[in-house]
Amino acid sequence: MDLKTGLNSPVIADHLPTLALPAAVMTFTTPTSFPSPGLCLNTTKKIPLPGKIEEVRAAGWLDLMKASSPTRKRQIKDVICDAQSDLDLQYCNWTVNYPSALISFEAISDLAGSKRLALFLDYDGTLSPIVDNPENALMSDEMRAAVRHAASLFPTAIISGRSRDKVFDFVKLNELYYAGSHGMDIMGPVRKTTDSNGVECIRSTDGKEVNLFQPASEFLPMITEVYEKLGESVKDIDGARMEDNKFCVSVHYRNVAEDDYKKVFHRVTAVLEGYPCLRLTHGRKVFEVRPVIDWNKGKAVEFLLESLGLSESEDVLPIYVGDDRTDEDAFKVLKASNRGFGILVSSIPKESDAFYSLRDPAEVMEFLRMLAAWKEQST
Numbered sequence: 552m553d554l555k556t557g558l559n560s561p562v563i564a565d566h567l568p569t570l571a572l573p574a575a576v577m578t579f580t581t582p583t584s585f586p587s588p589g590l591c592l593n594t595t596k597k598i599p600l601p602g603k604i605e606e607v608r609a610a611g612w613l614d615l616m617k618a619s620s621p622t623r624k625r626q627i628k629d630v631i632c633d634a635q636s637d638l639d640l641q642y643c644n645w646t647v648n649y650p651s652a653l654i655s656f657e658a659i660s661d662l663a664g665s666k667r668l669a670l671f672l673d674y675d676g677t678l679s680p681i682v683d684n685p686e687n688a689l690m691s692d693e694m695r696a697a698v699r700h701a702a703s704l705f706p707t708a709i710i711s712g713r714s715r716d717k718v719f720d721f722v723k724l725n726e727l728y729y730a731g732s733h734g735m736d737i738m739g740p741v742r743k744t745t746d747s748n749g750v751e752c753i754r755s756t757d758g759k760e761v762n763l764f765q766p767a768s769e770f771l772p773m774i775t776e777v778y779e780k781l782g783e784s785v786k787d788i789d790g791a792r793m794e795d796n797k798f799c800v801s802v803h804y805r806n807v808a809e810d811d812y813k814k815v816f817h818r819v820t821a822v823l824e825g826y827p828c829l830r831l832t833h834g835r836k837v838f839e840v841r842p843v844i845d846w847n848k849g850k851a852v853e854f855l856l857e858s859l860g861l862s863e864s865e866d867v868l869p870i871y872v873g874d875d876r877t878d879e880d881a882f883k884v885l886k887a888s889n890r891g892f893g894i895l896v897s898s899i900p901k902e903s904d905a906f907y908s909l910r911d912p913a914e915v916m917e918f919l920r921m922l923a924a925w926k927e928q929s930t
């Protein structure tokens with residue numbers, strides 16, 4: 552395949568930087584109640600209109616850059632100001648459509664019944680709180696213990712936009728499976744299927760036999776090159792920070808003055824003009840540059856379920872917990888297959904393909920503890 556032009560690739564998904572439209576353009580209607588035992592997640596939420604992904608205009612990006620991930624300062628101000636009750640009301644109304652996984656725990660455990668649970672967890676904003684410096688996004692010991700306990704009872708994987716090595720350095724648990732670079736670098740169990748396309752069997756650091764799957768490996772030289780160029784192009788912008796996520800590059804603007812957001816956007820898109828095989832997505836105060844291949848966190852979930860021998864079975868309940876736009880790909884996969892569900896971690900109302908919600912990592916920890924306690928007491 553010609554990586555400069557993107558021609559002749561069987562895996563090219565689209566060539567444009569893509570972004571979902573702001574939530575305001577996506578409507579949903581009546582409250583949903585918990586689905587029947589068959590997990591009919593066909594709720595009455597309206598499906599977003601076709602064309603929700605559109606060619607990105609700078610103005611649209613800018614609005615989203617400002618809106619993405621409210622800063623702590625704004626949250627503190629909100630607590631003080633009179634509008635707090637309105638915010639609470641908005642959040643409450645929103646949870647009618649995205650019920651709290653804690654409050655709905657009984658319904659979840661009823662549904663799980665004797666099914667085999669598989670847990671998929673995002674890292675930043677899900678297992679660790681969002682902080683200004685990405686290097687400081689540490690996971691608390693309590694959270695680590697909760698994840699370890701859950702992983703001793705259910706197959707558990709972390710699926711992150713970070714590089715696999717970095718997310719492992721934060722989590723430090725050998726009993727999990729890891730997918731870094733938005734699922735483009737998977738270290739999972741030895742596949743139980745005969746189809747081993749692109750999968751390399753290796754030994755992990757603790758001597759376990761594992762499979763390594765890296766569908767974007769041919770992009771590595773290009774990603775290294777673009778990392779250098781992007782770093783050079785934003786180096787004079789105060790607060791802009793680069794992060795090498797192996798098969799993806801993050802350009803952080805959390806610490807950039809709002810007046811300079813436009814500059815960051817233009818510098819990044821100018822560099823990317825020379826790379827039609829790379830695309831730009833937008834996370835929480837971060838631009839993520841990644842290969843245009845038909846692979847994302849949703850595909851990683853499918854891949855891991857298959858590797859675990861859990862993809863064909865009716866009695867499996869996959870649960871994915873995440874806070875970011877990139878987690879929506881995984882929520883969609885579960886929703887479309889009507890087998891499991893997503894849990895969106897958010898303290899503000901957001902349109903999502905998740906079914907349940909949790910406010911923040913503290914609630915995620917509580918949920919993991921509840922799952923583990925339920926499992927132990929029901930076996």
Ligand SMILES: O=P(O)(O)OC[C@H]1O[C@H](O[C@H]2O[C@H](CO)[C@@H](O)[C@H](O)[C@H]2O)[C@H](O)[C@@H](O)[C@@H]1O
Pocket residue numbers: 673674675676680681682683684685686688710711712713794796801803805834835836837839875877
């Ligand atoms: O898939 P994830 O594990 O959620 O990774 C997505 C990005 O997360 C990190 O950035 C976010 O968290 C940082 C630390 O709290 C925060 O400073 C930043 O503003 C957030 O966007 C990570 O640093 C990125 O590389 C990931 O792409």
